[in-house]
Amino acid sequence: MKLGPAILFCPADRPDRYPKAADRADTVILDLEDAVAPARKQAARQAVLDSSLDPARTIVRINPFDTNYIAADLRAVKQAGYTRIMLPKCESAEQVQKLAPFEVFALCESARGINAAAQIAAVENVSALMWGAEDLTASLGGTSSRHPDGGYRDVSRFARAHILLQAAAHGKDSIDSVYLDINDLHGLRIEAQDAAASGFTAKAGIHPEQMQVIREAFAPSDEQRDRARRLLAAAAEHPGVFTFEGQMVDEPLLRQARATLEGR
Secondary structure, three states: OOOOOEEEEEEOOOHHHHHHHHHHOOEEEEEOOOOOOHHHHHHHHHHHHHOOOOHHHEEEEOOOOOOOOHHHHHHHHHHHOOOEEEEOOOOOHHHHHOOOOOEEEEEEOOHHHHHOHHHHHOOOOEEEEEEOHHHHHHHOOOOOOEOOOOOEOHHHHHHHHHHHHHHHHOOOEEEEOOOOOOOOHHHHHHHHHHHHHHOOOEEEEOOOHHHHHHHHHHOOOHHHHHHHHHHHHHHHHOOOOEEEOOEEEOHHHHHHHHHHHOOO
16 A cells, blocks of 8 residues: 555553554554653553554554663554554664564664664565664764754664665655654744645644645645646657757656645
8 A cells, every 4th residue: 555645653651542543644644653752652562452544544663772671562563454564763674674574664864773774675575764863862872853943863863864865765655854843834844844745745743733735845836737738749740859838848847747646
């Protein structure tokens, strides 16, 4: 099933939120990791076991390999019938290989993880790469992933681009990091539009209200679709390079126009 653009993290120990999350998002990530306190891990696993969400639209974020939780997490996911898992703090191809036959969404959020993105993306059971700005910054000893104006610092921008490029190079989906300011829907829209224009498959969110903003940002506007149609129609009459509305057009721009009409 094609990964929709609006992905929502939901604390796994809050089953009361599962239905709303599934209603608002294209894909729900039931989070057993950061969203769940250690004392609540078992309750969260039981909630996953008791749930009945659509497996094709559900991912379970397990705890990383450097914890004592991962074995119990994997048992719960398997017993619940879910087949898609997100591995946080993923740092090597060997880690995801150990998780086969689960379909893995590799969350690279450390220097080692970003550096190993190419090897991770090449593993057969990896479906997508995602990057995590805040964990990455913390792993580097930094204090903020963004400048005061909200824009990412250079190291975050590099990690974001690297994940996108390595995912694309290996034919895998790419998921942009979350936008933490829940009330700043305008900032979210700008960042999601940039993610879509850059080539990301999807963007993750942390609140149901962010889902529609992300979905709209990834959907081409009527004006963009209209221009793409007119551009492709003009191309049918002009073999080779030609000028369209003051712009030189060659095959890369035609590919972008086709992607616009295909919803990417």
